Amino acid sequence: MNRQEPLGIAVIGTGRMGADHVRRIDRVISGARVTAVVDLDAERAETVAAGVDGCTAHTDPAAAMAAADVDAVLIASPGPAHEAALLTAFEHDLPVLCEKPLTPDAASALRVVEAEQALGHRRVQVGFMRRYDAEYVRLKALLESGQLGRPLMLHNRHRNVASPPFFTSSMLISDSVAHEVDATRWLLGHEITAVTVLRPTPSAGAPDGLRDPQFVVLETDGGALSDVEIFVNCGFGYQVQAEAVCERGTARIGDGHDLVTHMAGRWGGTIAQDWAERFAQAYDDEVQAWVDTTRRGEVTGPSTWDGYAAAAVCEAGVRSLEEGGRVAVELAEKPPLYR
Amino acid sequence: MNRQEPLGIAVIGTGRMGADHVRRIDRVISGARVTAVVDLDAERAETVAAGVDGCTAHTDPAAAMAAADVDAVLIASPGPAHEAALLTAFEHDLPVLCEKPLTPDAASALRVVEAEQALGHRRVQVGFMRRYDAEYVRLKALLESGQLGRPLMLHNRHRNVASPPFFTSSMLISDSVAHEVDATRWLLGHEITAVTVLRPTPSAGAPDGLRDPQFVVLETDGGALSDVEIFVNCGFGYQVQAEAVCERGTARIGDGHDLVTHMAGRWGGTIAQDWAERFAQAYDDEVQAWVDTTRRGEVTGPSTWDGYAAAAVCEAGVRSLEEGGRVAVELAEKPPLYR
Amino acid sequence: MNRQEPLGIAVIGTGRMGADHVRRIDRVISGARVTAVVDLDAERAETVAAGVDGCTAHTDPAAAMAAADVDAVLIASPGPAHEAALLTAFEHDLPVLCEKPLTPDAASALRVVEAEQALGHRRVQVGFMRRYDAEYVRLKALLESGQLGRPLMLHNRHRNVASPPFFTSSMLISDSVAHEVDATRWLLGHEITAVTVLRPTPSAGAPDGLRDPQFVVLETDGGALSDVEIFVNCGFGYQVQAEAVCERGTARIGDGHDLVTHMAGRWGGTIAQDWAERFAQAYDDEVQAWVDTTRRGEVTGPSTWDGYAAAAVCEAGVRSLEEGGRVAVELAEKPPLYR
Amino acid sequence: MNRQEPLGIAVIGTGRMGADHVRRIDRVISGARVTAVVDLDAERAETVAAGVDGCTAHTDPAAAMAAADVDAVLIASPGPAHEAALLTAFEHDLPVLCEKPLTPDAASALRVVEAEQALGHRRVQVGFMRRYDAEYVRLKALLESGQLGRPLMLHNRHRNVASPPFFTSSMLISDSVAHEVDATRWLLGHEITAVTVLRPTPSAGAPDGLRDPQFVVLETDGGALSDVEIFVNCGFGYQVQAEAVCERGTARIGDGHDLVTHMAGRWGGTIAQDWAERFAQAYDDEVQAWVDTTRRGEVTGPSTWDGYAAAAVCEAGVRSLEEGGRVAVELAEKPPLYR
Known part of the structure; x- marks a missing residue:
C-alpha cells in the first residue's frame, strides 16, 4: 500500500x-x-x-x-x-x-x-x-542513552481536576493508571510482576464512596519499582509527571511551563486543566x-501485546484495591509476533 | 475560493x-x-x-x-x-x-x-x-487581558550558537533583531519611534570584525521601552526570551523546558541549538x-505594513550601530488597508 | 534562669x-x-x-x-x-x-x-x-493555614552522594529515614501506624551487600500516606525534597536553587553535596x-516523645526491610507531659 | 586588637x-x-x-x-x-x-x-x-573562575513593592541603583565610564510626578554594558535579579524560591516583599x-573608594535622568591605599 x-x-x-x-x-x-x-x-x-x-x-x-x-x-x-x-x-x-x-x-x-x-x-x-508525547519521548531517549545508568525507580503523578460522574474506584486503576502501566513498561523495558494499591483517606473533594486518591506500587521483572499517585479530583489542574531515578542521576518531566508571571506577591504559571490541552x-x-x-x-x-499486558496489570491492581495487599501479575507467554 | x-x-x-x-x-x-x-x-x-x-x-x-x-x-x-x-x-x-x-x-x-x-x-x-509560537501567543493574550496592567518595558534576549560565515554587524539588526522589532510592535501594539544600538566589546567567540553582542533599545509611541540583547555567537544554545514588565506584574517566556535531570552535582535541562528546533x-x-x-x-x-515598519526600524538601527547614538524612526502614513 | x-x-x-x-x-x-x-x-x-x-x-x-x-x-x-x-x-x-x-x-x-x-x-x-529549616518551616506554616485543605499524601526524596563505609541496610531506615519519620509526624501532626519497606534491585553504585535504594511507605493514624525514597549512594548530590499533596493543592520544597547558568547546551544549577551545606x-x-x-x-x-516515636517507627521499618511486608507500629501511651 | x-x-x-x-x-x-x-x-x-x-x-x-x-x-x-x-x-x-x-x-x-x-x-x-549575599557571592565566584569566559553584559532588575512618600525621581538612581552601581563594579571588576538613564512612561501605580520605572545603561572601562531596570512601585514584590552574559554562557541569580505550590490552576511560589526579608x-x-x-x-x-565611585556614578546618573542622553563619569585618580 x-x-x-x-x-x-x-x-x-x-x-x-x-x-x-x-x-x-x-x-x-x-x-x-x-x-x-x-x-x-x-x-x-x-x-x-x-x-x-x-x-x-x-x-x-x-x-x-x-x-x-x-x-x-x-x-x-x-x-x-x-x-x-x-x-x-x-x-x-x-x-x-x-x-x-x-x-x-x-x-x-x-x-x-x-x-x-x-x-x-x-x-x-x-x-x-x-509514547508520542515530546517529553516522554525525550525521557525514553535519555534512559536508552545509558547516561544516567540503569533505572531503579520511577515516580509518577497523575492528577485530574475532577472525575466524570460514572467514575468508580476501580476505574482509577483500569482507566487512569493504565497509562502509567504502559509508560512504566515502555520506559523501563520491563514487565510488571506485582501490584499493590494503597488507599489513603479519600479527599473531601472526591464524590462520596470514591477511593480517591490512591497510591500504586508496581514491581518489575527488572527489579525496579514504579510508584503512581493517582488523584482524579485534585481540583487544581491536570498534571502528568514522571521522575526516573537511575544509578547516576534522575530525570523528571511534567514540570515544563512556558509562561511565568510575577504579580501580587506570587510568581508562577498556569496548569493545564485537561488531557486534551496537555497532550494535543x-x-x-x-x-x-x-x-x-x-x-x-x-x-x-x-x-496488541502491550494492550494485553496493561489489561492484566490493571486487573491485578483492581484486585489489590479491593482485597488489599500485594497481587502478583500473571502474563501468558509472549508470542513471537511481538518480540 | x-x-x-x-x-x-x-x-x-x-x-x-x-x-x-x-x-x-x-x-x-x-x-x-x-x-x-x-x-x-x-x-x-x-x-x-x-x-x-x-x-x-x-x-x-x-x-x-x-x-x-x-x-x-x-x-x-x-x-x-x-x-x-x-x-x-x-x-x-x-x-x-x-x-x-x-x-x-x-x-x-x-x-x-x-x-x-x-x-x-x-x-x-x-x-x-x-506570532504563531505558543509561548508568544500566550504572552500576547495575557497582555491583552489587562490582568497585568499597561506594559512599560519589554526585555528581550535573542541568542544563537554561532553566526553563519556571511553574517555582518548590520545583519544582527536587520536579520535577527527584526524579529524583536515585529514582536515589540505586535505584543505592545505600538509603533517604534527611535532606536539606539550599543556595542559592548565583542566576544572572543565572535568572528573577527563582527560587533557581537549588541544591545538595542527601542522606544515606542506608547512610551514603552523594549531592550534587546542580540548575541549570535553565544556558543551555548539558541534562546529566545521575553519579559514584559507591566504596571501590576511581569510575564516571562522562553525559560520553558520539558526534561530536567539531576546528575553529577548539577540539575537542569538542555537548550535548543537552533530556531528550527525551537520554533518547529x-x-x-x-x-x-x-x-x-x-x-x-x-x-x-x-x-505588508508590518513588513515595511520592521524594515524602517531596522534601517534606523543599522544607522545607530554605524554612527552611534539614538536614531529616530520615520514612518510613512499608514494606509487604510492595514488599519 | x-x-x-x-x-x-x-x-x-x-x-x-x-x-x-x-x-x-x-x-x-x-x-x-x-x-x-x-x-x-x-x-x-x-x-x-x-x-x-x-x-x-x-x-x-x-x-x-x-x-x-x-x-x-x-x-x-x-x-x-x-x-x-x-x-x-x-x-x-x-x-x-x-x-x-x-x-x-x-x-x-x-x-x-x-x-x-x-x-x-x-x-x-x-x-x-x-523543624528549623526555612523551607520546612514554610511548608508547615502553609499546611497549618488550611489553604490547601487536609494533607492526603507526602512524597519525600532523601539522597546522599555516597554512604560512609560503616553504613548498613538498616541504617538507611534508622539513620536516614528517621528524619522523614519525624518530618512526617511533625508536618502532618499524625502518629505513624505501619511501615512497609520495598527493596528495588540495588544500584551498581552502592557498596556490595547494601540494599540501596529503598522505598518506604508510612501509614498514619490520620489516614495519610507518606512515601520516602532513600538513596544514599545516588552519586550526584545531597537532596532533600518533600511534596505535600492536599485536598486542594500540593506544595513542594527542596527544588530551590539560587544560581542558574546557561552554557554548552545546558541550563541549570548546582546541587548541594552534603547536609552540612544544605542545612547550615x-x-x-x-x-x-x-x-x-x-x-x-x-x-x-x-x-523526648518525638525521639521515642521515631525510634519505634524505625524499628518497625528495619523489621519490614528484613522480613518483607507491612509492619504495624506499636506506641506506648503518650504521657501528659508531651501533650 | x-x-x-x-x-x-x-x-x-x-x-x-x-x-x-x-x-x-x-x-x-x-x-x-x-x-x-x-x-x-x-x-x-x-x-x-x-x-x-x-x-x-x-x-x-x-x-x-x-x-x-x-x-x-x-x-x-x-x-x-x-x-x-x-x-x-x-x-x-x-x-x-x-x-x-x-x-x-x-x-x-x-x-x-x-x-x-x-x-x-x-x-x-x-x-x-x-557583596555578602549568598547568591551574589556565588555569582562572583563563578565569574572569577573563568568558566564562562569574560563578562560582556550584566542585566539587572531591581523592584520594590512601593516607594516611601519622600522618594524622588533622582533617588531611584542615588538610593536604589546605587546598589547595582556597586554590584556592577564588584562583579565585573571594572570602573563605570558613562551612564544613560531612559524614562518610559511612568506606571499608573507610581505617585504623581515620580519617574518610575527607569531604565539605566552603565558603560564600563572594560567594554562591558550593565543595564538596570529600576521599578520602585511594581506592586507585586521585592525582586533583585542579575544575569551575567559572558563569552561562553550566562549565569542568573534572583529566581531562587524554596516553596512551590500547585493549586487552583496555577503553580508557583511567593515573592519577598521587602529587602529586610530578601537580604536578612x-x-x-x-x-x-x-x-x-x-x-x-x-x-x-x-x-571608602567604592563608596566614592558609587557616588560619582549616581551623580552622573541623576544628570542623565534630568537632562537626557548619555553622561560620562569622571573619577579622581585612585589612591594607592585602595589598590
Whole structure:
C-alpha cells in the first residue's frame, strides 16, 4: 500500500474522543481522510459525517469496514465494544488504531492477541499516546542513552481536576493508571510482576464512596519499582509527571511551563486543566505516525501485546484495591509476533 | 475560493528555508500541496520537485505563477528577490506568504505597500512566525487581558550558537533583531519611534570584525521601552526570551523546558541549538493558518505594513550601530488597508 | 534562669557533629559559650577545648555536668551513649539538646521518656533540625493555614552522594529515614501506624551487600500516606525534597536553587553535596533557638516523645526491610507531659 | 586588637536601619556588643539603649566615640550626617561600618577618601551588603573562575513593592541603583565610564510626578554594558535579579524560591516583599564579617573608594535622568591605599 491518494479511514465511535479524531484526520493530519463514521446512535453518526466531505455514516462497524473506500480503522468506541470491532477488522485484514484500553479485561485482551497471531502479522496499534508525547519521548531517549545508568525507580503523578460522574474506584486503576502501566513498561523495558494499591483517606473533594486518591506500587521483572499517585479530583489542574531515578542521576518531566508571571506577591504559571490541552501534540503525532506507517504497509507503535499486558496489570491492581495487599501479575507467554 | 481540493502552492526559492516549507506543505500541512517550485539553480529546483508528486520545477517565478494549478505563492528566496516576486504575484492577484524580511530596506518595502494598496485588498502575509509560537501567543493574550496592567518595558534576549560565515554587524539588526522589532510592535501594539544600538566589546567567540553582542533599545509611541540583547555567537544554545514588565506584574517566556535531570552535582535541562528546533510548531501553525485562511479567500496575519515598519526600524538601527547614538524612526502614513 | 551572662554549655562528643556544634556555639550563636567538652578520646577533647577560651576537657560526661559553669548539655556522641548521658543530665536537672537518634532503639527511648516524666518537666530537645529549616518551616506554616485543605499524601526524596563505609541496610531506615519519620509526624501532626519497606534491585553504585535504594511507605493514624525514597549512594548530590499533596493543592520544597547558568547546551544549577551545606542555617537556628529558650528557663522543640516515636517507627521499618511486608507500629501511651 | 572580650560598638542613628543593626549585634552576631547608641532624638536613643545591657545613649556622635568602651563605630544615620561622623571616627582612629551611601554626593565622598588617605590606613567598610549575599557571592565566584569566559553584559532588575512618600525621581538612581552601581563594579571588576538613564512612561501605580520605572545603561572601562531596570512601585514584590552574559554562557541569580505550590490552576511560589526579608542573611554576614576582621585589627570589604565611585556614578546618573542622553563619569585618580 505505498500510495499517493489519502488513506481512507473508518472511525468507530463518535463520542468526545472519536469526534476529536475525526476533526484531527480531517484538519490536522496530512495523507488521510475520514471516509466512514460508525455510531450506535445513528443521528450522531450522521451529524459527524455531514461535516466531512465524502464521508458516510453507519451504525454497524462491519458495514463500514466492507466499504470500498475504507483502508484502515480507528476504534474509539467504549472499551466493551473493542473486541468485536477488532475481530471484524482482522476479517478484512485492515490496519487498526485502537484507543486504550485494548479491551476491558485480560481474558478478552488475550483473545485479541491470539486472533492477531492467527492472522500472522501485526495489524493493531494501541492508543497509548504518551509514547508520542515530546517529553516522554525525550525521557525514553535519555534512559536508552545509558547516561544516567540503569533505572531503579520511577515516580509518577497523575492528577485530574475532577472525575466524570460514572467514575468508580476501580476505574482509577483500569482507566487512569493504565497509562502509567504502559509508560512504566515502555520506559523501563520491563514487565510488571506485582501490584499493590494503597488507599489513603479519600479527599473531601472526591464524590462520596470514591477511593480517591490512591497510591500504586508496581514491581518489575527488572527489579525496579514504579510508584503512581493517582488523584482524579485534585481540583487544581491536570498534571502528568514522571521522575526516573537511575544509578547516576534522575530525570523528571511534567514540570515544563512556558509562561511565568510575577504579580501580587506570587510568581508562577498556569496548569493545564485537561488531557486534551496537555497532550494535543501527542495525539496529533500519534495519528500522523499511524497514517504514515499504514500508507507504507507497516505496523509499529504499541502492539496488541502491550494492550494485553496493561489489561492484566490493571486487573491485578483492581484486585489489590479491593482485597488489599500485594497481587502478583500473571502474563501468558509472549508470542513471537511481538518480540 | 471556498474549496474542497487542496490549495496549489508555488514555492519560490528552494534553499534551507524553502525546502523546509516544501516538506512542511507536503507532509505536515493538510489542505495544501506544492504544485511548483522555483529556483535560479535549475538543478536544485528539479531535485526538490522530483520528491513531490505532481510538482513542476521552474527558474522563473512568473512562469510558475502563470500555471493553472498554482493558487498561491510562498516566497522563500533571498530578500533582494522579494520585491519582484511580490509584484508579479500582485499581477496575478495571488495570495502570498512572504518570508521575512518583506524586502531588504524601507524604501522597497514601502513600494510593496503602495502596490498592494493599488490592488485594493490585502494579499500578503509576512513570515513573522513568532506570532504563531505558543509561548508568544500566550504572552500576547495575557497582555491583552489587562490582568497585568499597561506594559512599560519589554526585555528581550535573542541568542544563537554561532553566526553563519556571511553574517555582518548590520545583519544582527536587520536579520535577527527584526524579529524583536515585529514582536515589540505586535505584543505592545505600538509603533517604534527611535532606536539606539550599543556595542559592548565583542566576544572572543565572535568572528573577527563582527560587533557581537549588541544591545538595542527601542522606544515606542506608547512610551514603552523594549531592550534587546542580540548575541549570535553565544556558543551555548539558541534562546529566545521575553519579559514584559507591566504596571501590576511581569510575564516571562522562553525559560520553558520539558526534561530536567539531576546528575553529577548539577540539575537542569538542555537548550535548543537552533530556531528550527525551537520554533518547529510555530512554522507549522503559521503555514497551516495561511493555507486555511487562503482557502476561505481571506488574508490575515502580519501584513505588508508590518513588513515595511520592521524594515524602517531596522534601517534606523543599522544607522545607530554605524554612527552611534539614538536614531529616530520615520514612518510613512499608514494606509487604510492595514488599519 | 532569665540571665544576662552567656549560657555555659557542655558538649558531649567531639566527632564531626560535636566539633561543628562547638564551632557554632563559639562563633555563630550569641548568648552561649562552650564551657566543657567531653570525649572518650582524651586527646581529641583536649584539642577541641584548646581552641575555645575558658573551655575544659573531660572524658566523663558526669564530671563535666557537675562543673559549676555548665548550665546545659549538648549531646553529640554516638547513639548508644545517649541514654546514659541523658539520665546523668536528668540527675543534674540540666536542659539537653540531644542529637538524633534519641537512643538507638524504641525500648531505651521509652526508658528516657519515663525518666523525664519522673522529673516532672521537659528537659530534652531532640536534634530533629529539619523543624528549623526555612523551607520546612514554610511548608508547615502553609499546611497549618488550611489553604490547601487536609494533607492526603507526602512524597519525600532523601539522597546522599555516597554512604560512609560503616553504613548498613538498616541504617538507611534508622539513620536516614528517621528524619522523614519525624518530618512526617511533625508536618502532618499524625502518629505513624505501619511501615512497609520495598527493596528495588540495588544500584551498581552502592557498596556490595547494601540494599540501596529503598522505598518506604508510612501509614498514619490520620489516614495519610507518606512515601520516602532513600538513596544514599545516588552519586550526584545531597537532596532533600518533600511534596505535600492536599485536598486542594500540593506544595513542594527542596527544588530551590539560587544560581542558574546557561552554557554548552545546558541550563541549570548546582546541587548541594552534603547536609552540612544544605542545612547550615537550620543547624544554626536550632542551636540559637535552644540557647534562647534555655536562657528563659523554657524547653520547646522536638521532645523526648518525638525521639521515642521515631525510634519505634524505625524499628518497625528495619523489621519490614528484613522480613518483607507491612509492619504495624506499636506506641506506648503518650504521657501528659508531651501533650 | 586581637582580643577575647567582645568588640564594643557605637551605633550612630537609631531609625529603622540603625535599630535593626542594634538588634543584630545584640542577638545574632557573636563577638560584639552595642556599648553606645546615638540619635539626635534623645528619647529614641534612650529607648533603644534601654533594651541592651550596658549600653549608653547619646545625642552627639563625638561623645559616644570618646567613651572608653567604644572600639568601633557603625554609622546608620541619614546620608548627609555621614561625612561629619566619619571624620570624627578618623580623629579617634576607630574602625567604621558606614551604611551606604558613603555620603550624598561625589565631592563630599572624595573628601572622605582624602581624609582616610591622610590617616594612612583603611578604616572604613561601606555597607554594600550585596557583596555578602549568598547568591551574589556565588555569582562572583563563578565569574572569577573563568568558566564562562569574560563578562560582556550584566542585566539587572531591581523592584520594590512601593516607594516611601519622600522618594524622588533622582533617588531611584542615588538610593536604589546605587546598589547595582556597586554590584556592577564588584562583579565585573571594572570602573563605570558613562551612564544613560531612559524614562518610559511612568506606571499608573507610581505617585504623581515620580519617574518610575527607569531604565539605566552603565558603560564600563572594560567594554562591558550593565543595564538596570529600576521599578520602585511594581506592586507585586521585592525582586533583585542579575544575569551575567559572558563569552561562553550566562549565569542568573534572583529566581531562587524554596516553596512551590500547585493549586487552583496555577503553580508557583511567593515573592519577598521587602529587602529586610530578601537580604536578612547578607546583613547578618556583613556585620559578622566586620566584627571578626575588626577584632583581628584588619579592614576589608567595600572601601571608602567604592563608596566614592558609587557616588560619582549616581551623580552622573541623576544628570542623565534630568537632562537626557548619555553622561560620562569622571573619577579622581585612585589612591594607592585602595589598590
